[in-house]
Amino acid sequence: MARTVLICDDALFMRSMLADILKGAGFEVVGEAQTGAEAVKRYTELRPDLVTMDIVMPDMGGIDAVRAIMKEYPQARILMCSAMGQQALVIEAIQAGARDFVVKPFQPSRVLEAVQRVLG
Amino acid sequence: MDLRRFLDLYVSESQEHVRLLHRSLLALESDATAIDEAFRAAHTLKGLSAAMGYRAVADLGHVLEDTLASIRGGRLKPDSALIDVMLTQADELEAAIAVAVAGPLSSDNLEPATPDSSSSARVAMPTSSSYPPGTTNVCLVRLRPDAPIKSARAMLIMRALQDRPGVIGSEPAAFDDDDFSGDFRIFLTGEADAAAIEASIMRAGDVESVDFVEPARATAPLPAPVTAAPAPAARQMRVDATRLDAIADGIAELSVLYGRMPTTGLAQNVASMVDRLGVVLGLLQLDVLALQMVPVREAFERLPRVVRDAARQAGKDVELVIEGDDVELDRAILEEIGEPLVHLLRNAVDHGIESSERRAAAGKPARGRIRVSAERERSSVRILLQDDGGGVNAARVIEKARSAGLLPHDSPDTISADELFRLLSHAGFSMAAEVTALSGRGVGMDVVVSRIRALGGAIEMHTTPGSGTMFSMRLPITLALAQALRVRIAGEDYAIPLTHVSEAVLLDGRVDGERADSVMLRDEKIPLVYMRHMLNAGGAGKEQAAVIAEIGDRRAALAVDELVGREHILVKGFDPVTGMLPFFSGVTLLADGRPALVLDPLSVI
Numbered sequence: 001m002a003r004t005v006l007i008c009d010d011a012l013f014m015r016s017m018l019a020d021i022l023k024g025a026g027f028e029v030v031g032e033a034q035t036g037a038e039a040v041k042r043y044t045e046l047r048p049d050l051v052t053m054d055i056v057m058p059d060m061g062g063i064d065a066v067r068a069i070m071k072e073y074p075q076a077r078i079l080m081c082s083a084m085g086q087q088a089l090v091i092e093a094i095q096a097g098a099r100d101f102v103v104k105p106f107q108p109s110r111v112l113e114a115v116q117r118v119l120g
Numbered sequence: 121m122d123l124r125r126f127l128d129l130y131v132s133e134s135q136e137h138v139r140l141l142h143r144s145l146l147a148l149e150s151d152a153t154a155i156d157e158a159f160r161a162a163h164t165l166k167g168l169s170a171a172m173g174y175r176a177v178a179d180l181g182h183v184l185e186d187t188l189a190s191i192r193g194g195r196l197k198p199d200s201a202l203i204d205v206m207l208t209q210a211d212e213l214e215a216a217i218a219v220a221v222a223g224p225l226s227s228d229n230l231e232p233a234t235p236d237s238s239s240s241a242r243v244a245m246p247t248s249s250s251y252p253p254g255t256t257n258v259c260l261v262r263l264r265p266d267a268p269i270k271s272a273r274a275m276l277i278m279r280a281l282q283d284r285p286g287v288i289g290s291e292p293a294a295f296d297d298d299d300f301s302g303d304f305r306i307f308l309t310g311e312a313d314a315a316a317i318e319a320s321i322m323r324a325g326d327v328e329s330v331d332f333v334e335p336a337r338a339t340a341p342l343p344a345p346v347t348a349a350p351a352p353a354a355r356q357m358r359v360d361a362t363r364l365d366a367i368a369d370g371i372a373e374l375s376v377l378y379g380r381m382p383t384t385g386l387a388q389n390v391a392s393m394v395d396r397l398g399v400v401l402g403l404l405q406l407d408v409l410a411l412q413m414v415p416v417r418e419a420f421e422r423l424p425r426v427v428r429d430a431a432r433q434a435g436k437d438v439e440l441v442i443e444g445d446d447v448e449l450d451r452a453i454l455e456e457i458g459e460p461l462v463h464l465l466r467n468a469v470d471h472g473i474e475s476s477e478r479r480a481a482a483g484k485p486a487r488g489r490i491r492v493s494a495e496r497e498r499s500s501v502r503i504l505l506q507d508d509g510g511g512v513n514a515a516r517v518i519e520k521a522r523s524a525g526l527l528p529h530d531s532p533d534t535i536s537a538d539e540l541f542r543l544l545s546h547a548g549f550s551m552a553a554e555v556t557a558l559s560g561r562g563v564g565m566d567v568v569v570s571r572i573r574a575l576g577g578a579i580e581m582h583t584t585p586g587s588g589t590m591f592s593m594r595l596p597i598t599l600a601l602a603q604a605l606r607v608r609i610a611g612e613d614y615a616i617p618l619t620h621v622s623e624a625v626l627l628d629g630r631v632d633g634e635r636a637d638s639v640m641l642r643d644e645k646i647p648l649v650y651m652r653h654m655l656n657a658g659g660a661g662k663e664q665a666a667v668i669a670e671i672g673d674r675r676a677a678l679a680v681d682e683l684v685g686r687e688h689i690l691v692k693g694f695d696p697v698t699g700m701l702p703f704f705s706g707v708t709l710l711a712d713g714r715p716a717l718v719l720d721p722l723s724v725i
Contacts, residue, residue: 082269084268086269087269087271087272087298088296090269090272091271091272091275091295091296094272094275094276094279095275100276100325101269101272101276103268103269110325113325114325117323117324117325120323
């Protein structure tokens with residue numbers, strides 16, 4: 001059975017790109033979210049194997065969403081997606097419970113390696 | 121790219137260019153063409169250090185390069201003040217290099233040395249060299265240079281390791297610093313499973329290399345390579361000095377072992393093999409000795425700077441002339457004479473050379489002149505240090521000695537040169553009216569003398585009031601294997617190095633009376649010293665022989681029970697035990713493998 005993933009980013013373009021990369025590796029994209037609040041809600045509904053979370057999103061940012069999810073589901077596997085140079089935020093996200101991070105622009109190989117680490 | 125491979129090369133090349141930089145900066149004061157060399161040296165140091173990731177060093181090099189470029193372009197004048205500043209910057213650069221190579225590779229978290237650090241700064245340990253107690257191993261992790269957000273990556277690595285046994289800390293402890301370079305260290309105890317830890321780290325992604333070292337190695341300075349004696353077009357090699365030492369020690373032991381081999385009662389074929397062994401060994405010894413010989417230039421190089429700084433501090437005008445600096449000497453000896461030379465030089469500037477006014481009044485050129493020269497004699501090297509100053513005022517010395525209790529108040533008003541020197545080199549004797557910052561504390565000359573004697577050398581002083589003073593040092597060419605007389609005193613064997621021995625004689629018939637105090641040697645009466653008594657060996661001896669030792673114009677006959685023979689010995693220095701008699705300069709293994717104390721004949725005269 002394919003592993004499931006929830007993709008959270010406020011930009012359609014980024015969501016499509018990630019979906020493309022992950023589907024190519026055999027993942028099933030079971031849901032998408034555009035805000036932090038939506039991310040938390042969809043996680044509860046879907047309980048996916050993997051979550052990709054953008055840091056900067058309206059209506060609850062990615063880091064707060066991570067905190068909220070980790071609070072209810074400490075086993076959640078979350079991969080943080082960040083723009084270049086957001087060191088402090090990435091560190092905060094890791095401290096909040098994200099398992100690993102990738103930096104935009106995405107390189108498919110790096111994304112998949114990071115996904116492996118998150119799930120492994 | 122693994123920079124570790126290039127570290128040795130960086131160390132030797134940077135040292136060479138630092139030396140070049142110092143030399144050309146000093147030369148710049150009188151020779152404008154030295155600017156090109158100085159600029160190139162600074163430029164190269166900047167490039168080398170940047171390539172190694174030593175940003176702090178590269179920055180210092182860049183500053184110097186800029187200044188030198190301005191001088192070259194005619195925008196700045198290289199006056200004494202500017203050269204002073206650049207010399208200090210060169211010192212800082214040198215210290216920064218030492219710190220950089222002692223730390224983890226491409227560590228950017230080191231401070232450039234402060235302007236107050238002394239110019240002879242030895243390798244300074246980086247502040248990060250303290251380990252949590254219990255550390256037995258240090259894991260050096262290097263992230264890939266192109267890894268994004270390295271601090272987050274390092275945090276992930278540490279998080280993955282946090283539940284593993286034996287992981288007790290990291291340096292830096294936290295990774296939220298913007299300047300994190302991507303290199304960090306993890307402290308481990310014996311419980312840690314290195315293989316599992318390495319696998320875990322590598323799995324974390326963006327890791328370039330993982331290495332495990334013992335704490336001492338993780339920050340210990342690397343051994344400084346030494347260039348082999350320069351031959352014009354010959355193949356040259358940079359050699360690790362500690363390896364040369366190991367080889368020399370091994371060969372010395374071989375010769376001792378060879379010396380123990382029986383020479384009689386051997387089968388014919390064995391006897392000829394032993395002979396052949398001796399020949400090959402002898403040649404090998406000569407080869408190794410030659411490798412350890414280094415031109416005295418290496419010890420003389422720092423002297424111009426010493427004179428310059430001392431002269432500035434004393435407000436005097438002095439120039440230093442160096443001659444014969446390609447005479448070669450055993451590296452081990454060379455390393456020891458540096459400080460004595462520096463002290464003698466400072467003395468010469470401080471006390472020897474007079475102020476410009478006094479010199480003018482005496483009809484001398486305003487600029488004082490000190491000459492340091494080296495020349496090779498048959499089996500020794502003579503180093504002369506001569507100044508054209510005012511000479512030593514014997515009357516003042518006598519006066520001082522009397523008031524210090526070193527001479528009786530009714531002592532004669534004239535003394536011999538030897539006696540004068542002995543007084544001056546007495547511990548605690550100081551000629552300065554006030555103690556100056558440089559010298560005059562009275563602790564210098566006695567140390568100079570004992571250092572030189574410990575090497576098996578000798579030092580004399582000749583002075584002419586009004587004209588100047590000359591120190592003459594004679595040093596053995598090599599310490600490695602000295603020739604010594606083996607003598608027996610009260611049943612124990614001792615070695616006496618031949619450097620200060622002129623001959624040995626049998627005592628029969630030369631001694632008048634049972635407990636004579638002198639011996640006749642070719643019409644000359646020489647004071648007799650009973651070694652048995654000097655060594656508190658007790659008992660009445662049957663002294664059959666005497667070893668004639670000499671220094672300067674003084675001689676003494678050291679009476680011993682018997683002369684056992686002549687040997688090559690390797691003298692090893694030692695830390696004397698308190699209360700020990702001051703007559704020994706070291707220990708050695710005799711040919712039959714037994715240890716023996718090495719007597720210093722000069723201590724007895």
